[in-house]
Amino acid sequence: MPEPSALDPAAQAGGPGIEHGAGRGRRGPYRKSAERRRRIVDAAVEVFSEQGYRGATIRTIAARAGISPSSLLHFYATKNELLWATMTHRDSVRFTGPEHSFPDRVVGQAIANEDVPHLVRLYGVLTAEAATQDHPARGYFAGRFAVLRGQYADEFEALADAGLLRPDVDPAVAAVTVVALWDGVQLQALYDPEVIRAADVLRDYFRLVLTDPGVLATPDQLGRWWQERRPSGADVIADGDTNETL
Amino acid sequence: MPEPSALDPAAQAGGPGIEHGAGRGRRGPYRKSAERRRRIVDAAVEVFSEQGYRGATIRTIAARAGISPSSLLHFYATKNELLWATMTHRDSVRFTGPEHSFPDRVVGQAIANEDVPHLVRLYGVLTAEAATQDHPARGYFAGRFAVLRGQYADEFEALADAGLLRPDVDPAVAAVTVVALWDGVQLQALYDPEVIRAADVLRDYFRLVLTDPGVLATPDQLGRWWQERRPSGADVIADGDTNETL
DNA sequence: GTCTATACGAGGATAGAC
DNA sequence: GTCTATCCTCGTATAGAC
Known part of the structure; x- marks a missing residue:
């Protein structure tokens, strides 16, 4: 599950729904509502x-949020809508910066993801489950995979142009490999959380395909960088408006 | 989903149930029963x-098998039991032979798996889905992962001892990587069946970690070898006896 | 805005006729 | 051995009281 924060741009558009203004310090009738929504989405992520x-089940989520199923459905009219709200709910973290190379950004994102294990788990479980027919999130993840492979292939192309990629490595294959590796490691982590470190496995692959592995930052370096830059705990909940792609 | 044929040995023990003698040419009252079981399991795999x-759902599977849900439950008393029968149902194929090195066996197995896309899909979907809590197959796949990682780590150790592995590659990391790669590629294939070739991606990884990539057979060579050795269409259905691990 | 009560359907499993 | 009919549970969703 690479980069839980890299969501479909279409998802961010937001329908013509009501502005609930979560987290903006409103005092109006929406404040309590926003808090409820937040509790519900937190429970849903879990x-x-x-x-x-x-x-x-709606019952389980409602119970975990401390409300009745009916109240939950007051805010999110269907289970599908709640799923969508849960996936666009971005307290996710983004490891980014032009000062880092593509491999460092990938490994750095894996390290940053360790701050949000619940989101990593959510995306891992859903990526896998949504591969079945008629799953509401199937189209979403199919597009996500395609976009990700394309982006990574471009990045590997750029590395190749700069002479940083071993000449016998096909950028397209490398792109598929990084995505597969990331998802595969996280799948194993779902069964065996203690044994597996996504950042280490990914870095090890980059080490093999780069002409000069010395340009790679160490996980420790990336971890320290991340500790300083990590965003504060300002979480925002997106509206639960449904979207065609879901 | 590496090697769908490598099932938990415990699964093969078979409970103290009745010998149904499928596929042994019996003419007795069990012959028709065995055929029914076969139809049911085939439908269940799908x-x-x-x-x-x-x-x-039981209803869907029964309909696909051309019988009523009740008849299905006559042979497999619960959905769980049917799942178990489906997973131990081995028309799976095993690419094996002492004449091949470990990397060739892995790539060869990926090629052989192309003959049974329905099984690959079954294991891919279940491996992923079973990562959730309370899934009946969770323990099965957790053990499978652990065993697989251990086996592969041993194989990589042996390669290292023979001087065939690049000295900067950790056998344990390589084992995790191969398993992750295999599962990750097959996950992508569930979304995009046409784009991804597991054998190519795996071979490319081995190419990177071996000191002498020249020892690797080409996928074409392995494919031809497999075409000749491929077992005939003798499929056997295992009994649907449930097992503690399920 | 939040609750209780309930309708409605689906799915797993059982009973018993043929 | 196969079917029809049915039970029970559970999950989504709605109606309406407070």
């Missing part, structure tokens, strides 16, 4: 990440 | 691989 979409 | 365990 339950979806543990049970998957099909395994999760 | 439906489970498309919808996952939770998404699949």
Whole structure:
């Protein structure tokens, strides 16, 4: 599950729904509502990440949020809508910066993701589950994979042009490999959380394909950089408006 | 989903159930029963691989097998038991031979798996879905991952001892990487069946970690070898006896 | 805005006729 | 051995009281 923060741009558009203004310090009638929404989405992240979409139930999520199922459905009219709100809910973290090379950004993102294990788990479980037919998030993840492969292929092309990539490595294959590696490691981590470190495995692959592995930052360096830059705990909840792609 | 044929040994023990003698040419009252079981399991492989365990229903599987749900439950008393029968149902194919090195066996198995896309899909979907809590196959896949990582680590150790592995490659990391790569590629293939070739991606990784990539067979060579050795269409259905691990 | 009560359907599993 | 009919549970969703 690479980069849980890299969501479909279409998802950010937001429908013509009501502005709920979460987190903006409003005092109006929406404040309490926003808090409720937040509690619900937090509970949904937990339950979806543990049970998957099909395994999760409105009852369980409502119970975890401390409200009745009916109240939950007052805010999110369908389970599908709640799923969408949960996936666009971005307290996710983005490791980014022009001062880092592509490989460092990938490994850095893996390190940053360690701050949000619940989101990593959510995306891992849903990526896998959504591969089945008729899953509401199938189209979303299919597009995500395609976009990701394309972006990574471009990045590897650029590395090749700069002479940093071993000449016998095909950028397209490398792109598929990095995405597969990331998802595969995180799948194993779902079964065996203690044994696996995504950042180490990814870095090891980059080490093999680069002409000069010395340009790679160490996980420790990236970790320290991240500790300083890490955003504060300002979480924002997106509206639960449904979207065609879901 | 590496090697769908490498099932938990415990699964092969078979409970103290009745010998149904499928595929042994019996004429007795069990012959028709064995055929029915076969039809049911074939249908179950299809439906489970498309919808996952939770998404699949007894009704759908029975309809696909051309019988009533009750008849299905006459042979497999619970959905769980049917899942177990489906997973131990081995028309899976095993690429093996002492004449091949470990890397060639892995790539060869990926090629052999192309003959049984329905099984690859089944294991891919279930591996992913079973990562959720309370899934009946969770323990099975957790053990499978652990065993696989251990086996591969041993193989990489042996390569290292023979001087065939690049000295800067950690066998344990390489083992995790191969398993992750295999599963990750097959996950992408579930979304994009046409774009991805597991054998090519795996071979490319081995190419990077071996001191002498020249020892690797080409996918074409392995494919031809497999075409000649491929077992005939003798499929055997295992009994649907449930097992503690399920 | 939040709750209780409930409708409605789907899915797993059982009973018993043929 | 196969079917029809049915039970029970659970999950989504709605109606309406407070």
